[in-house]
Amino acid sequence: MFTKTHVALKALISAALLATLSSFATSVPTPAASTPAPQASQATANSALPTATLPLRKKSNSTADHSKFKELKQSFKVLSEVTIACLSCHTEAASQVQHTKHWTWESADPKTGQIRGKKNIINNYCTSPISNEKDCMACHAGVGWADSSFDFKSAKNVDCLVCHDSTGTYRKLPGDSGHPIYERKEFPPGSGKFVEAVDLNKVAQSVAMPSRTNCGSCHFFGAGANGAKHGDLDTSLQHPGKYLDVHMNEKGLNFSCADCHSTSSHEVSGSRYNVAAAVTGKAHIRGKLDDSPAACQSCHSNKPHPPSMDKLNEHTDKIACQTCHIPEYARNDIGTEMSWDWSQATVMGPNGKPTARKDSAGRRAFDSKKGAWVWESYVIPEYRWYNGVSTYKVIGDKIDPTKVVQINVVGGSPNAPDSRIWPTKVHRGKQPYDMVNNVLTVQHTAGEDDTALWQNYDWGKAITTGMKAAGLPFSGKYGFVSTEMTWPITHMVAPKGDALTCAQCHSTHGRLKDIKGVYMPSRDSNPWIDWLGWLAVAATAAGVMLHAFLRMWAHKRNLKEQKNG
Amino acid sequence: MDKAIDTPPQDVGTRIYLYKRYERFWHWSQAVLVIIMMLSGFEVHGSYHLLGFESAVNLHTQSAWLLLSLWAFTIFWQFTTGEWRQYLPTLKRVDAMVRYYAWGIFRDAPNPFHKTLQHKHNPLQRLAYLALLAMISPLVWGSGLLYLFRSNWARVSLDSWLQLEWVAWAHTAGAFMMLVFFIVHIYLATIGHKPTAHIKAMITGWEDAD
Numbered sequence: 001m002f003t004k005t006h007v008a009l010k011a012l013i014s015a016a017l018l019a020t021l022s023s024f025a026t027s028v029p030t031p032a033a034s035t036p037a038p039q040a041s042q043a044t045a046n047s048a049l050p051t052a053t054l055p056l057r058k059k060s061n062s063t064a065d066h067s068k069f070k071e072l073k074q075s076f077k078v079l080s081e082v083t084i085a086c087l088s089c090h091t092e093a094a095s096q097v098q099h100t101k102h103w104t105w106e107s108a109d110p111k112t113g114q115i116r117g118k119k120n121i122i123n124n125y126c127t128s129p130i131s132n133e134k135d136c137m138a139c140h141a142g143v144g145w146a147d148s149s150f151d152f153k154s155a156k157n158v159d160c161l162v163c164h165d166s167t168g169t170y171r172k173l174p175g176d177s178g179h180p181i182y183e184r185k186e187f188p189p190g191s192g193k194f195v196e197a198v199d200l201n202k203v204a205q206s207v208a209m210p211s212r213t214n215c216g217s218c219h220f221f222g223a224g225a226n227g228a229k230h231g232d233l234d235t236s237l238q239h240p241g242k243y244l245d246v247h248m249n250e251k252g253l254n255f256s257c258a259d260c261h262s263t264s265s266h267e268v269s270g271s272r273y274n275v276a277a278a279v280t281g282k283a284h285i286r287g288k289l290d291d292s293p294a295a296c297q298s299c300h301s302n303k304p305h306p307p308s309m310d311k312l313n314e315h316t317d318k319i320a321c322q323t324c325h326i327p328e329y330a331r332n333d334i335g336t337e338m339s340w341d342w343s344q345a346t347v348m349g350p351n352g353k354p355t356a357r358k359d360s361a362g363r364r365a366f367d368s369k370k371g372a373w374v375w376e377s378y379v380i381p382e383y384r385w386y387n388g389v390s391t392y393k394v395i396g397d398k399i400d401p402t403k404v405v406q407i408n409v410v411g412g413s414p415n416a417p418d419s420r421i422w423p424t425k426v427h428r429g430k431q432p433y434d435m436v437n438n439v440l441t442v443q444h445t446a447g448e449d450d451t452a453l454w455q456n457y458d459w460g461k462a463i464t465t466g467m468k469a470a471g472l473p474f475s476g477k478y479g480f481v482s483t484e485m486t487w488p489i490t491h492m493v494a495p496k497g498d499a500l501t502c503a504q505c506h507s508t509h510g511r512l513k514d515i516k517g518v519y520m521p522s523r524d525s526n527p528w529i530d531w532l533g534w535l536a537v538a539a540t541a542a543g544v545m546l547h548a549f550l551r552m553w554a555h556k557r558n559l560k561e562q563k564n565g
Numbered sequence: 566m567d568k569a570i571d572t573p574p575q576d577v578g579t580r581i582y583l584y585k586r587y588e589r590f591w592h593w594s595q596a597v598l599v600i601i602m603m604l605s606g607f608e609v610h611g612s613y614h615l616l617g618f619e620s621a622v623n624l625h626t627q628s629a630w631l632l633l634s635l636w637a638f639t640i641f642w643q644f645t646t647g648e649w650r651q652y653l654p655t656l657k658r659v660d661a662m663v664r665y666y667a668w669g670i671f672r673d674a675p676n677p678f679h680k681t682l683q684h685k686h687n688p689l690q691r692l693a694y695l696a697l698l699a700m701i702s703p704l705v706w707g708s709g710l711l712y713l714f715r716s717n718w719a720r721v722s723l724d725s726w727l728q729l730e731w732v733a734w735a736h737t738a739g740a741f742m743m744l745v746f747f748i749v750h751i752y753l754a755t756i757g758h759k760p761t762a763h764i765k766a767m768i769t770g771w772e773d774a775d
Contacts, residue, residue: 551670555673
């Protein structure tokens, strides 16, 4: 009896989790179960890897049962109390976390030293968190970041649970500056839907190593909707089949995020801000200090194909693994956003009131608060030479409004030893900018005050507040400029049978038709050589045909002459 | 039908064993491989779609290795039999051959060249084979092998200055020359006393003495 209730409860909780996740994602369709690959062999993509069926990962292999710790057997009211309890044993954890991007939202360009990161750039989705911290910091690995006065040094502001919750009940809502839900409340306000308070004790007593759910609670929902931002990260990766992700396949290798993004001292490897774009050499061995454990090559080496396919191994000095092995991203019905047009924000419905619309697949298409979106599924990437480092527009950088503003420019050049051809998602948009100072603006979108865009639908006020918070001058004149942001694609690796075939690139209209700097047979040729060559062939053919005709004609004439003569 | 009218009838009964067994095997297997390589090569180049890019590449590469192996045996054969001397060029009586092809052949003039075991190739043929061996072959094989081993360029410091594009251009140019040679070769094979005479000889080894 108990077990039955227990199972039912569990099912209920997971259903509730799914529902809440979707509601956070402003109602996206329930993630479609990804199509499982045909039940062929469980063989892995690489013959060098063991092909035996691997046992499914056990729930926990920890030597500690946190529910037995007296430090955690207290009635926690707020998160900082939990954090203090954690730190009483894990003495270095907070300072470790505080050195990571998950905490600082900053990252330095390894080549130029430019300080980037979510805090300093203006991205192509929600733009900037500045002046909107109460909402945005629902995805900060801390609590209390409400404005620029946030104390980045305080250990008790670290949020251990957002990454280590194993119950699936821990939840942080926009508007709470990164605090979990302490009391049952209506969300979104006025919706009539209520969310339960997080049981901090229960969550604290069942902490575990981060699962896909932990990482996904933020990374699947970037830009505020399931799948919206990345295109290769969404809730379909909770329970993926082989077709969607050959490594995360729940019935196969069943990788967690951290199996590739191996982590040391809370520093998670493999960041979009500094991608290991051109790893060479052999597969890495255990114990070896590793600069790029998240790269494909760290397990597969840069010559992963068997000797019979050596030509493919020879491609690895020009082409990233991802280019062939992620033939499409967003390979599901969830899809991903391809554009966000902020210039449509503040456009009201027919009755003069804010309105919202969904597309035929139930994904957000328009909202008076945020503008218009275009979604796509099964998207063919755009390809770029890439060396792993992008140069970003940071807040206050000048722009040229006569051109499409590149939010980031992926570094790399043809044939540079550090560059490979990578698949990317190019996200296009329109953003407000200061027409006098020629900078992208920071706008105060979220909030309850009079100047917040989502309260009063007044761009002028929202930008004035946002720019003030960012410490930038604002001329008062704003317009909208076209923007592009480029995202290297690296997740949703397909099984080998779904990889690109040669002719998908080796043809005049193939995937890489716009890639410069590399000669590709079947795509490229020298028109002069071709023209002269075929001319010579035609002339030769015509010459021998003429000669043959003359021979026949002469022969007949000679016969006739012989008769007559 | 094509007995020469203004020359005395030939002794058609006289035949010479011109092409030895290995020579004929070499010729025809090379012919098949060259045709396969041209067909697959121009597909890889993007001139048309026949087998599909991947199959064309594999076929082209495998044929190349087969042809290279065949050549290894053939070079050995040429030197042990002394047949390599057949390819020594000469300018003697080239003008007579040119005149024959451009004029005499239409007047049923006799072929100024007579095949013998010592001289299987006429002077023009020798020049043509010299061009094939000294120009087209090195161009095609040199560029082809560089192409095939592109990923090893760095080991021998070729990558610092050599561009794949140039190699591909050279290979394509060589391929066109080869195709031109092939067309002329096929045509000239029909130019014996009967259109099929030379071809028959290359199959049976026996050539009618003329």
